[in-house]
Amino acid sequence: MNSIKIHFSINPKVETALFKNRPVLALESTIIAHGIPYPENIKFARQAESLVRKYGVTPATIAIINGKIHVGLNNKQLEILTSSNNIEKIAVQDIAFAITQELTGATTVSATMCLAHLAGIDVFATGGIGGVHRNSKNTYDISQDLIELSHTPMVVVSAGVKAILDIPKTLEYLETFSIPVVGYQTNEFPAFYSHSSGISLKTRCNTPELVAQLFINHQKIDLQSAILVANPVSKSDEIPKNVIDKYIDAALAECSEKNIIGKKVTPFLLKRIVELTDGQSLKTNIALALNNVKLGAQIVLKLSEIEI
Ligand code: PSU
Ligand code: MN
Numbered sequence: 001m002n003s004i005k006i007h008f009s010i011n012p013k014v015e016t017a018l019f020k021n022r023p024v025l026a027l028e029s030t031i032i033a034h035g036i037p038y039p040e041n042i043k044f045a046r047q048a049e050s051l052v053r054k055y056g057v058t059p060a061t062i063a064i065i066n067g068k069i070h071v072g073l074n075n076k077q078l079e080i081l082t083s084s085n086n087i088e089k090i091a092v093q094d095i096a097f098a099i100t101q102e103l104t105g106a107t108t109v110s111a112t113m114c115l116a117h118l119a120g121i122d123v124f125a126t127g128g129i130g131g132v133h134r135n136s137k138n139t140y141d142i143s144q145d146l147i148e149l150s151h152t153p154m155v156v157v158s159a160g161v162k163a164i165l166d167i168p169k170t171l172e173y174l175e176t177f178s179i180p181v182v183g184y185q186t187n188e189f190p191a192f193y194s195h196s197s198g199i200s201l202k203t204r205c206n207t208p209e210l211v212a213q214l215f216i217n218h219q220k221i222d223l224q225s226a227i228l229v230a231n232p233v234s235k236s237d238e239i240p241k242n243v244i245d246k247y248i249d250a251a252l253a254e255c256s257e258k259n260i261i262g263k264k265v266t267p268f269l270l271k272r273i274v275e276l277t278d279g280q281s282l283k284t285n286i287a288l289a290l291n292n293v294k295l296g297a298q299i300v301l302k303l304s305e306i307e308i
Pocket of ligand 2: 143262
């Protein structure tokens with residue numbers, strides 16, 4: 001059988017870095033195609049990539065373009081993904097179909113993890129992973145991101161889980177599926193837009209080096225899950241929980257009134273919250289994602305130093 005690699009197009013800079021065992025950080029594309037509007041998304045994508053380069057790390061934004069898996073995008077490809085309005089949202093479930101039908105789409109956390117791992121990348125930074133939705137008791141809506149985290153060994157940096165979700169249930173799920181969750185310089189799980197959720201964490205790491213060491217030990221005992229690094233947004237960029245909660249509730253109510261389900265739920269809620277907060281949540285989303293990208297770069301850098 002042909003290897004999946006025939007469907008891969010690895011950017012030359014990423015390929016050289018991987019070949020020479022230099023640090024590479026994976027970045028996802030759904031956040032830019034469906035989570036942040038144009039033109040803030042292209043600005044964010046470029047800022048994220050140059051922040052990674054500042055640390056001497058090669059960024060690898062992942063997406064599927066005309067049925068080909070791209071690991072590392074050029075400017076034109078970033079422009080297409082951020083400015084077109086017919087970009088698919090591709091989770092793991094959709095990858096094979098996207099290849100077969102030669103579709104162009106942005107990869108979610110689950111698909112990005114799966115493809116980054118296939119390409120040999122160990123660390124990935126996003127905004128906030130998907131998780132258990134608040135009315136999951138009725139809808140069964142639980143993100144594929146959690147399943148991928150349970151069986152793909154890499155470090156994923158996220159500002160907790162998106163606050164539109166049921167945070168305690170998501171944490172229970174992460175525990176059930178043996179996914180280590182470490183607070184980065186915090187004892188509390190972050191709540192995406194807010195610095196903390198009020199839920200305590202059992203494990204904490206204070207330095208990128210410690211996270212790198214943790215991942216090395218995780219791999220030494222052949223554990224197959226990812227390690228989720230919960231990195232809170234800074235207090236100066238956060239929207240306090242008591243302020244954002246009422247907008248989240250309003251957006252959730254509209255979502256169920258309009259009968260929005262499946263893949264459309266998360267983009268709808270994020271967009272509505274941007275409108276309801278008059279753009280404030282967008283600023284916070286960008287700040288927390290850049291904060292994660294920075295930590296991701298620091299972790300992969302340490303990892304490459306230790307592994308030498
Ligand atoms: N983080 C953000 N904005 C986003 C996402 C994450 O700051 O738009 C995306 C990720 O790609 C994540 C997806 O995988 O939302 C979750 O979608 P769903 O709930 O449909 O699984
Ligand atoms: Mn879902």
